[in-house]
Amino acid sequence: MESRTSVPGLPAAGDVAQEVGHTVVGAAALKALAHPLRIRLLEELSRYGAQTASGLATRLGESSGSTSYHLRQLAKHGLVREVRDRGTARERWWERPPGPLVVATPGLATSPATRTAARLVSREFERGRAQALAEFMDHGVDQLDPQWTEAAIISxxxxxxxxxxxxxxxxKAERYVRSLAGQYPNEPGAEGTLPVQLHLNVFPLMDGRAAGPPPGK
Known part of the structure; x- marks a missing residue:
């Protein structure tokens, strides 16, 4: 699943619309997303694929009741969806719709509430990107096989x-990145893979379960 997020000024597209290859988010869904935990949940699903509320709670240090509630709120706006073929009535699996998330916010110029929501969403996504890069810079050499750090680029x-x-x-950069990302299956948990982000910086994410010590250590 390709998962990228951009926040350009685009024409109105309703609340949430599934366009070809991406999800367009309007002002109402943007305001629903403007909560730090909801953005973290969206990021976790983007990075690591489908998960349960309890699994996300463990990863994020939250209660399963809290993650379950916020996942349902995201689902109301089409930002996440239930995986129908997995789980039970007691344990539901959630995933991000495939493709990049494009925020359409024509109300930015006239609505203070929409501007505030857009700032919070942008700030939280950027915080997550900066944290992921800092973790790689701080711990990549110690925890990854050298071939992973040598293949990464910070540019x-x-x-x-x-x-x-x-x-x-x-x-041009957006078209190229989309074309490049589309060449790879990008299945979370596939053998021999680590989750990778492309900014352009391109580096493995330091997920504790996937990024163990190099072989032989």
């Missing part, structure tokens, strides 16, 4: 662009 390019050039670079 920054500084440019001076007009607004038209910036738009062109953004659109």
């Amino acid at each position: 920054t390019s500084s440019l001076h662009l007009t607004v038209e050039q910036l738009r062109e670079v953004s659109e």
Whole structure:
């Protein structure tokens, strides 16, 4: 499952719409998402695939009642969905719809509440990205086989662009990343894989279950 999140200014698309290859989120769903735990839940499902409320509670240090409640709220807005072929009436499995999440917020210019929600969502997603990179930088060399750290890249390019050039670079980068990501099955838990994020930085996520010590240590 490809899982990327962007927050551009797009035309209104209702509350949540499943477009070709991505999910478009309107203002109402954006406000529902504007809760730190809900964003963390969405990130966990994006990174590691389908999980139960109790499994997510263990990973995040929350109660299963809390994660279950917030998963149901996300599901009301189509941001997560129940995995119908897994689990029981007592233990439901949840997943992210495939593809990137695109937030459509035409009310940013006129609605203080929508602006506040957009800021919180953007800030929390960025916090999660920064934390993931910091964990890799701090612990990757110690906990991963050297081939994983050698294959990763932390890259920054500084440019001076007009607004038209910036738009062109953004659109080309987005198309290329989508094309590149689409070449890989990206199945959580597949043998020989680790969860990886691409910013562009490209690095393995330091998930405790997957990123054990290198062989022989």
